[in-house]
Amino acid sequence: VVDEIQSYGVIGDGRTAALVSRSGSIDWLCWPQFDGPALFAALLDPERGGRFSISPARPCRTTRNYVDDTNVLVTRFEAGEGSATLTDLLPIASSTEDAGHAAPEHVLLRQLVCVRGMIEIDVRFEPRPRFATARVKLRAKEHGIRLELGSKLYLLRTDAPLVIVDGGCAATARLKLRSGESVSFWLVRAVEAPAVLPPLGDAVSDEIGRTIRYWRSWIARCAYEGPYREAVRRSALVLKLLSFPPSGAVVAAATTSLPERVGGDLNWDYRFCWLRDAAFTVRAFLELGYLDEAEAFVDWLMHTTRLTRPRLHVLYDVFGRPPHHERELPQLAGYRGSRPVRVGNAAAEQLQLDVYGEVIDAVAQLARHGYPLDRDTQRMLCGFGRYVCDHWSQPDNSLWEFRGPAREYTHARLLSWVALERLVELHDRGLLKRCPAERFRSERDRLRREIQRRGWSGKAGAYAQVLDGDTVDASTLLLGWYGFHDVRSRRLRANARTIRERLGAGDGLLYRYEQSRADGEGAFAICSFWLAEHLARGGGTREEARDCIDQMLGYTNDLGLFAEEIDPKSSAALGNVPQAYSHVGLINAALSLAVRDRDERRSATARAEVEVRL
Amino acid sequence: VNIGQWLLWGFAATIVLTTLLAGTQGLGLTRINVPYLLGSMLTPRRDRAKIYGFLMHLGLGWMFSLVYLATFHQLQRATWWLGAVIGLLHGSFVLIAGLPTLPGLHPRMANPHGGVTLHRQLEPPGFLGLNYGVQTPVSVLVAHGLFGAILGALYRI
Numbered sequence: 001v002v003d004e005i006q007s008y009g010v011i012g013d014g015r016t017a018a019l020v021s022r023s024g025s026i027d028w029l030c031w032p033q034f035d036g037p038a039l040f041a042a043l044l045d046p047e048r049g050g051r052f053s054i055s056p057a058r059p060c061r062t063t064r065n066y067v068d069d070t071n072v073l074v075t076r077f078e079a080g081e082g083s084a085t086l087t088d089l090l091p092i093a094s095s096t097e098d099a100g101h102a103a104p105e106h107v108l109l110r111q112l113v114c115v116r117g118m119i120e121i122d123v124r125f126e127p128r129p130r131f132a133t134a135r136v137k138l139r140a141k142e143h144g145i146r147l148e149l150g151s152k153l154y155l156l157r158t159d160a161p162l163v164i165v166d167g168g169c170a171a172t173a174r175l176k177l178r179s180g181e182s183v184s185f186w187l188v189r190a191v192e193a194p195a196v197l198p199p200l201g202d203a204v205s206d207e208i209g210r211t212i213r214y215w216r217s218w219i220a221r222c223a224y225e226g227p228y229r230e231a232v233r234r235s236a237l238v239l240k241l242l243s244f245p246p247s248g249a250v251v252a253a254a255t256t257s258l259p260e261r262v263g264g265d266l267n268w269d270y271r272f273c274w275l276r277d278a279a280f281t282v283r284a285f286l287e288l289g290y291l292d293e294a295e296a297f298v299d300w301l302m303h304t305t306r307l308t309r310p311r312l313h314v315l316y317d318v319f320g321r322p323p324h325h326e327r328e329l330p331q332l333a334g335y336r337g338s339r340p341v342r343v344g345n346a347a348a349e350q351l352q353l354d355v356y357g358e359v360i361d362a363v364a365q366l367a368r369h370g371y372p373l374d375r376d377t378q379r380m381l382c383g384f385g386r387y388v389c390d391h392w393s394q395p396d397n398s399l400w401e402f403r404g405p406a407r408e409y410t411h412a413r414l415l416s417w418v419a420l421e422r423l424v425e426l427h428d429r430g431l432l433k434r435c436p437a438e439r440f441r442s443e444r445d446r447l448r449r450e451i452q453r454r455g456w457s458g459k460a461g462a463y464a465q466v467l468d469g470d471t472v473d474a475s476t477l478l479l480g481w482y483g484f485h486d487v488r489s490r491r492l493r494a495n496a497r498t499i500r501e502r503l504g505a506g507d508g509l510l511y512r513y514e515q516s517r518a519d520g521e522g523a524f525a526i527c528s529f530w531l532a533e534h535l536a537r538g539g540g541t542r543e544e545a546r547d548c549i550d551q552m553l554g555y556t557n558d559l560g561l562f563a564e565e566i567d568p569k570s571s572a573a574l575g576n577v578p579q580a581y582s583h584v585g586l587i588n589a590a591l592s593l594a595v596r597d598r599d600e601r602r603s604a605t606a607r608a609e610v611e612v613r614l
Numbered sequence: 615v616n617i618g619q620w621l622l623w624g625f626a627a628t629i630v631l632t633t634l635l636a637g638t639q640g641l642g643l644t645r646i647n648v649p650y651l652l653g654s655m656l657t658p659r660r661d662r663a664k665i666y667g668f669l670m671h672l673g674l675g676w677m678f679s680l681v682y683l684a685t686f687h688q689l690q691r692a693t694w695w696l697g698a699v700i701g702l703l704h705g706s707f708v709l710i711a712g713l714p715t716l717p718g719l720h721p722r723m724a725n726p727h728g729g730v731t732l733h734r735q736l737e738p739p740g741f742l743g744l745n746y747g748v749q750t751p752v753s754v755l756v757a758h759g760l761f762g763a764i765l766g767a768l769y770r771i
Binding site for chain 1: 639641642643644645646647650651654658660722723724726727729730731732733735736737738739743745746747748750
C-alpha cells in the first residue's frame with residue numbers, strides 16, 4: 001500500500017521534482033520537466049507505477065529533515081544494530097560553480113552512508129517510463145545499468161552490486177554496510193550523446209556540497225525577519241523548487257491525481273501554471289526580497305499571454321503553451337484506488353474571468369516596485385481592461401473550476417473590479433498611457449455597485465458565492481485583501497464571522513464552499529490562510545491571526561510541507577503536493593501579520609513618546 | 615579543384631549533413647549530437663560546446679569535401695551516386711575507425727574499460743557508436759551518403 005500523502009518529502013532542481021517516502025522510496029519523478037511523463041509513479045500505482053527504493057531490510061525507526069536552508073533531504077534509518085543516512089537531491093548549482101565541469105542533462109543523486117554499527121539495506125530500481133506504458137529492458141554495461149527508450153537513455157551509475165531481475169524489469173541488491181561505508185547512486189537521463197557520466201567516490205560529496213551551497217545562497221537573499229520565520233523560509237524554498245527558471249513559471253504542484261477525496265474521482269493534474277496564482281505569488285516573492293523571481297514570473301505572464309491576448313487561458317504549461325487535452329491513464333490504479341488518473345487539465349478551456357484581475361494585480365504590484373511598463377505591456381494591459389469591460393457580466397466557471405453550468409460568481413466580479421481598479425491606478429500614476437481610463441472608471445464603479453447590491457446576502461449576513469445567492473464561499477475573504485472594503489468594515493467582519501460558522505471544519509480548518517462538506521472534500525489550506533490574513537490586516541486581533549496560523553502549521557508534515565487540502569477527521573493531507581498555493585498563503589498571512597506587528601509596535605512607541613512628553 | 619565551387623558546395627553539403635544528424639536526433643533515431651561531441655573537447659559547458667562544435671564540424675566538413683573533390687577529379691567524373699558511395703565509405707570510416715579512437719583523442723571522454731573520473735565524464739561511443747542509440751550507424755551512414763551525393767551532384771569538374 002502506498003504511503004499517506006503527508007509522508008512524502010520533495011526534492012527538486014527547478015525543472016522537475018521527486019517525491020521521497022519516509023521509507024526511502026522515490027515514488028514519483030517526472031522527467032525532463034514537471035509535466036513530463038513519469039519515470040516513477042508508485043504513488044499512483046504501487047504495483048505498476050515504478051519506484052527507486054533504498055530502504056532498510058528490517059523495520060526500523062525513521063527520522064528525516066532537510067539539510068538546513070536547502071531542498072536536500074536526509075532520511076535517517078535507526079535499527080538496533082546500526083544506523084544509516086540517505087541523502088536525496090536533484091543536483092543544482094549556480095552558473096559559476098557549474099562552469100568548471102561537464103554537467104549531465106538531468107540527474108538524480110542518492111547517497112547512503114552507514115553512520116553506526118552495521119545495517120542491511122534493500123535497493124530496488126524499477127523504472128517504468130511514460131507512466132508505465134513503455135517496455136522496460138535493463139542492461140548492465142561497463143558504466144552502469146542502462147535503459148534505452150528510443151533516443152532516451154536512463155543510466156544508473158552506482159558502486160552498489162545491483163543485479164538485474166524480473167526479466168530485465170528491475171535491478172536489486174541487499175547491501176550490508178558497516179560504519180563509515182557508503183554507496184552512491186546517480187540516475188542520469190540523457191537525450192544527447194555523449195551523455196555525461198557523473199563520477200562516483202568523492203565527487204558525490206562535492207556535488208551534494210554544490211547543491212547545498214546553491215540553496216543556501218538563494219535563501220540567504222530572503223529578507224523576511226517577521227513571525228514564523230522558519231515556516232516562511234521553508235515555504236519560500238518550496239516555491240523556488242516549483243519555479244521553472246528557464247521561463248519564470250511556477251507550477252501549482254509537483255504531482256497529478258492525488259485525490260481531494262481518497263477513493264473518489266476528484267483527481268486533477270496540477271503540474272501546470274495557473275494565472276490565478278499570479279498576484280499572490282508575486283506579492284510573496286516581492287515582500288520576501290526576491291525581485292528577480294517576481295519579475296521573471298511577470299515576464300512569463302506577459303510572454304505566455306502574447307499568443308492569446310486579450311483572451312487569457314486559465315493555465316499554461318511551463319513553456320507558456322496551453323496544456324495537452326485532459327486524458328485518463330487507465331493503466332494506473334490511482335492513489336489508494338482513486339481513479340481515474342488524469343494528465344492534462346480540462347480547466348484550461350474554461351472561462352474564468354477572475355484571471356484578468358489576478359494578472360493585472362500582479363503587474364500593478366511589480367510596477368509599485370519600479371517595474372517598467374513598456375509600450376507593449378501597456379497595450380496588453382489596456383487590451384485586458386477592454387476585455388473585462390466587455391465580458392465581466394458573463395457567467396463563468398469560478399476560481400474553483402466547477403465543471404457544471406456557468407454562473408455569476410461574486411469572486412469573478414470582485415476580480416473584474418480589481419482589474420479595472422488597478423488599471424485606473426496605473427493610469428492615474430502616469431504609468432499607463434493611451435487607455436480608455438474613463439470607461440475603465442465607469443465600469444469599475446458599476447461593478448462595485450453590483451457586488452455591493454447583488455453579492456451581499458442579507459439573509460446569510462455575508463457575501464454570497466453567486467450573485468443573488470445565500471450560500472457562502474471562502475473566496476470572499478479576499479474582499480479586504482484586494483481593497484474592495486476595509487477589513488475592519490462591518491460587512492467584512494460579518495462576512496468572516498459567517499464563513500467561520502458555515503465553512504468551519506474544526507481546529508482552524510475551512511471548507512472552500514458549503515457544498516464541500518456534502519461532497520466529502522477536505523478543508524482547503526489556503527482558505528484558512530485567507531482568514532488569517534483577514535484577521536491580521538485588522539479584521540480581528542493579532543492573537544486571533546496567530547492562533548489561526550499556529551493551527552494551520554500543525555497540519556504540515558514533519559518537513560513543513562502542505563498539500564492542497566486537509567482531511568478534517570484525520571488531519572491527513574489530501575490533493576496534490578507540495579501545493580504552491582498553500583505555501584503562498586502561509587507566506588502572505590505571515591507577511592500581513594508582520595506588518596500588523598510592526599504597525600502596533602510603532603503605535604506603542606508613539607504612544608509611549610507622547611506619554612513621556614506629557 | 616575549383617575553389618569557389620568547393621567553398622560553396624562544401625559548405626552546403628556540410629550544413630545538410632549537420633542538419634540531418636540534428637534532425638535524426640530530434641526525431642529520436644539517435645542521441646548523437648556531433649557539435650556537442652566535438653565542442654566538448656574544448657569546453658565542458660554544454661551551450662558553448664555546441665557552438666564551438668558546430669564551427670568545428672563546419673571546418674571539418676569543408677576539409678573532408680576536398681578529399682571528395684580530389685576523388686572526382688581523379689576519376690574525371692562527379693555524379694550523385696559516386697558522391698554517395700564515397701560518403702558511405704567516409705561514414706563507415708567514421709563509425710569503424712573514427713569513433714572507437716575518440717576516447718583516446720577526446721580529453722573529456724571516459725575510457726571504455728576504465729572508470730569515469732572527474733575530468734573524463736563523457737560516455738564513450740562504443741562499437742559503431744551503438745552506445746549513442748541503435749540507429750546511430752544508420753543515421754551516420756545516411757547523412758554522410760547524402761553529404762557525398764550533394765557534392766557529386768552539384769560540383770562541376
